[in-house]
Amino acid sequence: MAREKGMHRLDWWPVSLSLGGTFGALSLLCGLLLLAAPGVVLGFFDYLTHYGFAVAPRAISPLSLVSAVVVSFIGGFLIGAIFVPLYNACLKHCGYD
Secondary structure (H helix, E strand, C coil), rough: CCCCCCCCCCCCCHHHHHHHHHHHHHHHHHHHHHHHHHHHHHHHHHHHHHHCCCCCCCCCCHHHHHHHHHHHHHHHHHHHHHHHHHHHHHHHHHHCC
16 A cells, blocks of 8 residues: 555644644633532532542632633644644654555
8 A cells, every 4th residue: 555645644733733622612611610519510520539638618719710721722833833733744754654
């Protein structure tokens, strides 16, 4: 089976945008859940992540929710921008490019 040259390469822009959007959406979902039911959400995720480490619920403001979504988007975008060149370099090293 013949390989097409460059067929597996990723473009950094769509990957970075999709990772940023995913991280931002998860952050928004988390914030909305915290606004709706902080005690239940913190108790559930406390059980999953810390197993009994008590975290007191605190109110979050709409500004902190927006800033968390923006920071999460930027973080995801940067992760995508770092991941794609590394992935493409690995493809080149292994002969897929």
